[in-house]
């Protein structure tokens with residue numbers, strides 16, 4: 001089995017007045033694992049259904065390899081599909097369910113027997129071939145669905161929240177199984193999820209969807225370190241947002257003011273020039289792990305000070321919620337590594353915060369949200 005590329009060009013899908021998908025273009029590489037990640041209603045399923053052929057785009061083109069499949073029937077696209085609800089045939093045994101796509105394709109009996117055997121082994125269901133779906137656990141049923149989608153060796157596999165109905169532990173186990181299988185088979189996977197951790201674990205690249213559009217596409221580490229909008233910043237990982245005033249460019253970076261007595265510097269990205277006009281209201285985004293904390297009075301005072309409102313010990317790290325002095329709004333999330341002898345902070349303690357200048361992102365206010 002070898003993966004095919006999937007090229008989605010300027011796809012739009014309208015249902016009456018609703019634009020479910022609003023001009024999406026994505027190039028999926030052969031053998032790539034791409035996740036579509038986004039909130040409910042952002043168009044993930046609709047996009048997947050158009051790639052599978054169950055929905056016709058209002059406009060745009062879909063290619064698998066070099067072939068334009070935009071108007072090709074689903075069963076002629078050679079694409080495997082796994083849904084959230086396992087969608088197994090209840091009256092058929094595991095073996096019959098898995099052999100179904102091959103029987104539809106009128107494959108020779110001996111070949112069906114061999115391939116079904118291989119597919120059952122692939123998903124570790126060797127001794128379950130004669131059971132009915134109702135006699136299987138949720139995880140086992142989803143493995144049957146996966147085997148059924150892979151049995152005809154499609155170069156492309158589409159999965160719509162395939163693990164959504166499973167509990168956390170089983171979900172994590174199947175994430176690793178699916179990823180391992182995908183890498184071994186070399187199949188191209190497009191995987192829909194609204195769970196960012198799942199997307200980070202499994203994907204070569206993630207397309208973050210917002211309101212029918214791709215807000216940003218990139219490797220997990222890329223999206224985490226360089227979100228292009230506040231929406232992406234908030235959707236991938238945890239992020240603090242601070243409303244600040246832009247003072248101008250200094251030697252070390254952009255200077256911003258949080259309030260009268262608190263200001264800090266944001267490092268310029270390589271090649272970046274002044275992007276904002278002086279006095280502009282901006283949003284500074286800071287990750288919890290990019291903040292350092294000192295007890296008040298244990299060094300030169302820093303500009304940003306606050307009081308620990310909540311302190312949570314989590315084994316490998318400590319989470320603090322800090323109310324900033326002179327500022328309304330939600331507390332700042334801070335994540336500190338905990339190691340032998342590291343300082344801990346208690347509720348009510350007054351602290352100074354500093355932000356790593358190269359870890360802060362500035363956005364114009366109102367950018368996309």
Ligand SMILES: Nc1ncnc2c1ncn2[C@@H]1O[C@H](COP(=O)(O)OP(=O)(O)OP(=O)(O)O)[C@@H](O)[C@H]1O
Pocket residue numbers: 015018019020038039040041042043044045046047194
């Ligand atoms: N058949 C339909 N008729 C009308 N509107 C539809 C139809 N299917 C989807 N929509 C609308 O299109 C938008 C995108 O829906 P879609 O199911 O693609 O979202 P999703 O990202 O998969 O969400 P979820 O995470 O909840 O599954 C929604 O506003 C939805 O109400």
Ligand SMILES: [Mg+2]
Pocket residue numbers: 044045046
């Ligand atoms: Mg959906």
